[in-house]
Amino acid sequence: MKRLTIMIILLSLLLTMLIQPVSAANYGGVPQSEARTAPQTFVTNFSDHSMKGLFSTTEQTFWIAKDWDVESVLLHLEYRATQLADTQLSSLTVAINETYFYSLRPADNSGNRHGIDIYVPLESLQQGYNNIRIDGYMRTQNALPCVDDVSEANWLDIFKESNLSVRFDKNAFTTSIDSFYNRFFEVDALRYGESAFVISDADNPAELNAALLGISGVSNQTIYPDGYFPILTFSDPAANLPLNRIVIAGYDQLPDNYRSQADQNGINDEDALLVLINEGSGTNTLIITAKNDVALINAGRMLGNPALMNQLQSTTKLLGKTEDIKTPVYEAETYISFAGSEGTYYKGPFHQVKEFAINYPSNRSLSNASEFYLNYRYSENLDFDRSLMTVYINDIPVGSRKLSQHMAGGDEATIPIPTDIDIGGSFQVKVTFDLEIKDLWCSLRQGDMPWAYLTPSTMLKINSVASQDLIFENYPAPFVTDYSYNAVSLVVPDQLDGETANLLAKMFRVMGRYTKGNTGEIAVLYPEEMNEAALYANIIAVGTYANNSFIKSNNDKLYFQLSEDGSSFLSNEKLVIDPAYGKTLGSAQLLDSLYSKPGRASLMVVAPDQTGLVAIGNNLGEMKNLGRLSGDAALADANGKVLTYRFKAPKNPTIAVAQQIAVSQEAQIFLVVSIMVLILLAVGLVMVVRKNGIEIRKGGWRK
Template identity: 70%
Template sequence: MKRKFSVISIIIVSLLILFIQPVGAVNVGGEPRSDLRTPTQSFTTNFSDYSMKGLFSTSEQTFWVASSWDVQNVLVHLEYRATPLADTQLSSMTVAINDTYFYSFRPADNTGGRHGVDIEVPLEFLKPGYNNIRIDGYMRTQDSLPCVDDVSEANWLDIFKESTVSVQYDKNAFTTSIESFYNRFYEVDALRYQESAFIISDSGNVAETNAALLGIAGISNQTIYDDGYFPLLSISDPSVSQIKNRIIMMVYDQLPENYRSTVDQTGLLNDQDALLTIINEGSDTNVLLITAKNDIALINAGRMLGNPELMNQLISNTKVLGRIENIETQVYEEETYIPFAGSQGTYYNGAFRQTKEFAVNYPANRSIADASEFYLNYRYSENLDFDRSLMTVYINDVPIGSRKLSMDKAGGDEATILIPNDIDISGSFQVKVTFDLEIKDLWCTLRQGEMPWAFLTPDTMLKINSVASRDLIFENYPAPFVTDYSLNDVTVVVPDKLDINAKSTLAKMFRVMGRYTKGNTGSLAVIHPGEMNEAAIASNIIGVGTFQNNSFIQNNNDKLFFKFNDEGTAFVSNEKLVLDPGYGSTLGSAQLLSSLFNKSGRATLIVAAPLDSELVSIGSNLGEMKNLSKLTGDGVLADYDGNLLSYRFKDTINPTIAVVKQIALREDAQIFILVSVMFLILLLVGLVFVIKKNGIQFKKGGWKK
């Protein structure tokens, strides 16, 4: 009887496990499972259009798997088109996940039509973080001749941007610590689907806005993808109910009664400190309540959100932040030496051209100067045709140099490649390193077992000499408001009452600014127009709002490039553009001016519109990374249809590097100058000895012996 009861118990427990844990789910993050799960969600990453050319070709796409996701399924959908000359009995496509092959197929037909195929990825090969899908193509054409087909232009395969990688997952419904909430708040799915937001009171308290903008900037610099932003909402906004992850940033006196009661129950909040506490509100809603009884403590708590090392130490559900507690990160400066091949190096595999791309993040206010160079350390296989094999480096798809591969250096090669002066690069950029790995008579000898390879070692790096730009134009934005990875003494002048469009514009702007920062250093102050003081006058100023609701904008209307009419209801024509009054009333503007108070090295950015609703169009450009490149000059108008009108009003500033500074950057120039100075000194000393030895003196009338 007892044995029968045990068997029944085991069966019941097994059935419960099946219901609680989805079959085939992989707990990638290693977090404990819970009965309270979120509904199944899907996060999709699109491929880019890519044309694979040659007998052998490769296309790659990375996608993200968050540590908090319990992955149930990963599906690759490929949209492709193969050459009509493809031999469908010999040609093939092979798919790998993280360098492990798991699926192969032949092109559907050789009609040259477009085809789609769905491929399920084995979950056991996934890992938290970035994962890599690679498609290797082998395109053999019909009636091809040995050796000739290797270089034929008829071998091609197109991968279309409609190709996707879709990850289906669920996760724990609630967070139990500040650390777990913090990491969920800025995860890729929360950003893309606007599941996370900052919430302030309806009071118009500038300390709350200040703390929230510091939080947005500080968290944004840790995000993986560029898309999405963190909305800034008021507590009474109806859309708050749709937000799953909420950071409520309010002074204690403005808290709704239910939150104030929660704070009082902790008994931890005094007059000097800030309190952070996690609240689970049901329906998959998580709240990080941040409050203080004074403005300075609240702003300090907002700054702490930009310190990930500290935030990830908060494994409890409550934190009291002392007013004098050190929460700032280190000060980051522009690097001179930047490794970019990864801590484990980068591996290339396969014949013909193999390409890897690397993103190099650099301060937006800096441009690459003379004497910048690449140092590459690499090795490669010895079965290459060294008459045709080489390595090439590109910056933003512009080739800057190549080096031939050689048998003698296959076990360890290196190259130093100078960056040409004619390449104008500011801020972040892309580096591409390709290896042309050619093998003699590859098709003729069928040496598939000797596929070539190359390896970039971790010692590969970029040496950058840079200069700060003084040109106040949108090509350099967000400089000067962000310089050398830090907010640069910024004052934001906001209306006494922020409406939803102004809050959205600010949230988007600081999302972008945050992407150019590291850590949480730098100064940010938010004030109302009537609170202008000496510190604000001496800072970089951002004014946001309308002619009617922001007197700072109204009082400086005469200094704008695009001015408002007397009523403030429309922008008026100027020397650059004739504006119809009706059209002028529908525009938003961003105008980048020198300091309105004649403070050297300072700037003023006016983001304004006749109505708050018109701020949306310009905010979408200042607040989306993909749109920044569209902004040029120093005066921009935007309408609801997405049209941009960009003009330059200020004169061009000459390059900021003096000739002496340019020379000082070059080692060869430094050596030449040193040798020249020493030679002149020796010449002068010799001349003095000659004069003294011969008794020559300077007297009235000239030199005399």
Template identity: 90%
Template sequence: MKRSTITIVLLVLLLGLLIEPASAANYGGVPQSDLRTEPQTFVTSFSDQSMKGLFSTAEQTFWIAKDWDVETVLLHLEYRATQLADTQLSSLTVAINGTYFYSLRPADNSGNRHGIDIYVPLELLQQGYNNIRIDGYMRTQNALPCVDDVSEANWLDIFKESTVSVRFDKNAFTTSIAAFYNRFFEVDALRYGESAFIISDSDSPAELNAALLGISGISNQTIYTDGYFPILTFSDPAGNLSRNRIIIARYDQLPENYRNQADQNGIDDENAVLVLLNEGSGINTLIITAKNDVALINAGRMLGNPALMNQLQAPVKLLGKTEDIKTEVYEAETYISFAGSEGSYYNGAFHQVKEFTINYPANRSLTNASEFYLNYRYSENLDFDRSLMTVSINDVPVGSRKLSQSKAGGDEATIPIPIDIDIGSSFQVKVTFDLEIKDLWCSLRQGDMPWAYLTPNTMLKINSVTSQDLIFENYPAPFVTDYSYNAVSLVVPDQLDGETANLLAKMFRVMGRYTRGNTGELTVLYPDEMNETALYSNIIAVGTYQNNSFIKSNNDKLYFQFGEDGTTFLSNEKLVIDPTYGKTLGSAQLLTSLYSKPGRASLMVVAPNQTGLVAIGNNLGEMKNLGRLSGDAALADTNGNVQSYRFKAPKNPTIAVVQQISVNQEAQIFLLVSIMVIILLAAGLIMVVRKNGIELKKGGWRK
């Protein structure tokens, strides 16, 4: 080959390398370059944050999914600095996962907002959560040494318009049930509506039952709260828009091409089969089918066992009718470690905060002897007259401890938690270190920067009891208790329309986030299928007066009742309702058992028409709106207005002494010792009386 030809070939190859896009950070295995999805962008927004003090920190986490091939990560920062900022000395430094990569000076001190775009180095990313930290050093003009560090004029605001945008693509198709399963509930699939459940048009309770169990089991694994998994039917055109589909249907209701797939993969009369198909155009479909209801529901429940689903590395799974697919039974924990397996590190002077989210059952209340145990270390160059550690729950301070030079290498604190703090559902724990240094401005050196470290041994001890109040503040209890569905019977209309199906999808997406595993009991029924077991269960009824006869037959038990024709809500002792306005309302009502069964409850999600049902469903079906409901009855109109009322008298908030003792080991020991002391004193008194010949006679004790 001629030298000139070789030169041209080399130049072409070099040019190809130069114009080729930068390699993506691949987290999903080997890219299939000819079968890629179109690039898309997932945006995480900041919350408004105010950075105060000479040294301050703001943080934001964002998510990198396992199967994303990341092209770029762009940090857009919107900020405003104090008008007194010395722009020659003040600075902002940005870190990703603890590694600094960018610094800047505030643009000016005009008090105006400014924006800046910063690309994050791909090599510093990691799968899962990533942390952006912004360290601020805000020096004010003409500041006096040793005074500026406590000035209220040192501030910088970061606005909620700040974002982290992750641009990525991924393999168009999945090759195993496990890969499909994880893609189905990934954050991008949820936010952009790429995943859906599809059932047949036959109004099969078993299909809906399996789908709702699947939604619940998948929801408790999701990272973000936004988005839901719609329930569609074969005839719904929206099903064609979903890239990730789980079809749950009886074998005889499947379209022919799907039945052929089930036949080819060994379906029989007893067992269920799961078959993954790549249908082209980036569409992945998991068919779940069986020839009997028990096997179909069992297969739907299996979706709530992530350990088992992640073992399915093939595109087909034959599931035995009696195969054990349940997870362990989860209970409310007593000891909760929250600082992470590697602990939490605090770096820098002054006020340093770390926030931790604790998930806990919604139906629990604190009792005595709940406490924090904190194990920590800190630097020895602090001003120990002013440095301290503080712990709080939901921004309510629980306790503080001063830091001590003699214990800098290993300190600990046990802080009791007051029982009036609400821990239902999830709650936030903040551990704050105020790390003060003497004459910081006078002797500022990088080597003197203070630090603190919260060890993995740090934990929360929670003693709790079940709350008995049947109110929305405790919802989804009693339908979900201690992370499981609590013998729930769901009564649905005989003919399930699309709006009601999506209301159920949203409700069970929310309820599923309060569960763990898949061990709870959920049964879907038509109104005429109420049996003895259902009468003893916790009942959820959804529908209108016209399409759900169960609601109609129990109208007299509702707090907000329907008129005779069921087209509007009637006034009651709490609210006068205009008949026309009553037609626009939906209602959620928490009642005690409709059949007087002790310890059972009923949730009636009702409306005169579908419009009102959607209005109330937008509150029960979205985590961000759930907090708008309180008391035991709520009304929602089509304009988004919500009104809550309480009809039942509140339970006595004082926890019974026996309940407290039952969960408090120290109290049990104290009670036992007290009883023994009383017995000994009584025995001693009897012996003294007998020894001295004292007898009880008429007129009193006499010798």
């Protein structure tokens, strides 16, 4: 009987193992612990896309994080095909990272929307970016050979409701500072609010300063723009909710349990200490503390040095006060390679598109002598009368080049960028190939499919000028210039409330995405702490008339001023404001230096109460809304309405022209040569005069 029972148990265990789902794919390269998080799903949405032509393609990228154990990836595709589609010949084919894995016929040609769910094979996934490619072949009914190729009736719409759902789990706990650091700003932690900064309730500006440096430092490493890192306090019940917490507090302000951790790990009077602890229930906390403000701020700055943070493979770090933690200073590039280290491959006939994001400082715009250099090759079986390559900037065509058979093995093009394209900050480049083949529909055998390839040496040469206008189109300049904070003094209320802290967290999350590394200076001040250095800085003031006396004392300098009691915005020459409506508004105003310091500016983020601060914060603190702000003054209400105005006159354009000449290499050479010629002529003239004994006397030249 016992033997039978044992056999039944063994068989049950074996059966359980056999019916278990396939083990999740581990892309982290690190053995996973048995303590797991609950499964999560990260969704990446498509945008609406219209696929036109006999052959067409659309692509969507999605992200696989380092510490995700992926259980499944589901592609939900919503599409609508032309009513003329021949459903027996037309098809859709799906590839993951250039590997085809699924094909289907359009459901019907009724013109209705259809949806289908397709599981993506896990073995084709890779850590980091993954690419879904959808190839369409839309043949219409009763189409004539050689005519259907160019028909406008060949179309297929992919809708924005299409998405990719990645289901995953991960380790409940991290075992080193570097693993926690990367998890803290991962896409799922940001989107689902799993990460936050926590400071004390002591209103210590050094803690806020360190937290804002930390937010900026991790923000410039994030993949997607959505989400932010809240700044919470110990007394806030919400501080216990995030699974990943960075606690930044002076030693004396730490709760007893955190202070004992600091004592156990050898904190001293001079240095900062980082300690990672696991608090149960999947909560990881990195404690950053010091007994002096300078060390604390320095530790916050270190969060913006990923190369250094990824070396911290233990749970503690004692940061010496003389330890160098700054990253290199990044400057605006002149030459930017954008085709990737392995180049970019185009496959298939007709119109093929690849898009590239170019990150560039927000305070700079393109000037004269900027150009594309493209190096490429393509197949030799093209119709070279109709095949070409075209370059776009932000969907504006810049130039095209015809493809030719004798250059197919190695072609190149230099395309100047027209000066009428107004670009400031980051922008998008699109390179398209129209790969036409003679009698494609007529030929029974295609031979090699047409292809094109952009080599890694493809690049963009940028000459740029620093923007002169103090307007939101150039924001966050001048507070961020050439990827660094530009001597910023942040003036905050004496008592930091939750709404203001939330606004600051959002603002510096956005500003941080325009930085690289951790250079530049931020100083957090109370109104009464305005010193000589602060007067010469770029000033950002945040708060209400009641809680920030700096705003109150400079109310008369605002474009949109507050009433005497600070309860409402007043009308001005640009806008008549109803007093009741004025109470609901928040405002962001870009002013020249309040202390007449050359090259400096002030950003006043002002509201009668917290409702208005939240309203304007939803625009300054979200990348998707930042583009709604223009001019030098913006008003926002609680319903999401934004009003923008310009009060300052545009800067003198001759200044920009002079700067363009200064940065143009061709102009520099011309000026140097011209000056040398003038010098030679002057020297020659002097020598001729002396040789011939000529001198100037009253009445003219005399010998």
